[in-house]
Amino acid sequence: FDRKNYFYPDIPKGYQISQYKYPIVSGGLLKGVKITRVHLEEDTATSIHEKDSTLIDFNRAGLPLMELVTEPVIKSAEEASSFAKELQLLLRYLGVSEANMEKGQMRVEANISISEDPNKFGTKVEVKNLNSFKAAEKAIKYELKRMEELMEEGRGDEIVQETRGWDDDKQATFSQRKKETSEDYRYFPEPDLPKLFLQEIFNIEKLKKGLPELPAAKRARYLAFGIKNEDAEIYVDNKMLAEYFEKATTPFHSDLEKIKLASNYITSDLLGHLKNKVDYTLPQAGDFSLLIEMTSKGEVSSRGAKNILEVMHGNSDSPRKIAEENGWLQESGVDAVKKIVAEVISQNQKVVEDYKAGKEAGLQFLVGQVMKLSKGSANPQVTSKLLKEALN
Known part of the structure; x- marks a missing residue:
């Protein structure tokens, strides 16, 4: 560990315990973004900037934290936000942290620069x-626009290396302090902590074997x-x-059509019920599977399946019984549907003539x-086929 020396109200002792020369992790890749390092350090106090004063909250000061630093390869605010979301997922899957940003369990700090020379970085500003x-997306977009406008106005020298904050009310960044360089921090080994030697238990290959299925692998599957x-994405997140x-x-098993059908109902209907009804409980997985089978075979229509899902909440009856009791089973028998088709044709001669005219x-x-006369019990596919046969 090292001491990072600087003077600012968030660390009154004048130095922060960190890792400089020997980070716990060097290199890596996440969602196509190269990772420079992961190091451990102590957290600092929170600075709350008011109009005429700054309040300091020391509740989290001194607590250990892990900081991940990426290579300067991210090109947009959206890409930065996407990377941060993927990191949050990874931390949750590994059980490292809940990583709730609103609780301060995870924070984002953005280093931003623009340059007219593609081979050279501009002056770096940290938000x-x-x-x-x-907030991360908005702050990056605002800062990029601010820098671009200064450059266009010939005031590029006003872009200085500094730390800025984000004012959510004003939707703007503001200067906090001039940013030091690594030389300014006068790093030296922390004298009060012994060197950290990782034992055999931290063997990377052994650790890999004990990992759960991670977000990227689950997404691909x-x-x-x-x-x-x-x-x-819904399943990876939830x-x-x-x-x-x-x-x-x-x-x-490998019946992809039924799997896709099930997914459509889960992410639309079931997820909708979970969001809109506080007491909603998912139907038994076996009953839901049966409903998908029935829908796939045309025994119930899409509308009927949605109705059945509504009734299945708090109801132990099978989806077939619910369909039978409510008249939601579709009539696929050709003879039964033929009678209704003949009746509809005889009652709608003008429409029949129009159809035959193109x-x-x-x-x-x-x-x-036909669906109206059958009270929704006629299978639409069977009905369409029989109508075409009768009219042609």
């Missing part, structure tokens, strides 16, 4: 202690099912919903009429 992904990118998805789709919309109207 510290951003406590949300949205879900996408291999053919589900939508946004659905895969452990409870991911476990439910896996349990409910286990009976489908107006395709007429067919959809007739399908709707």
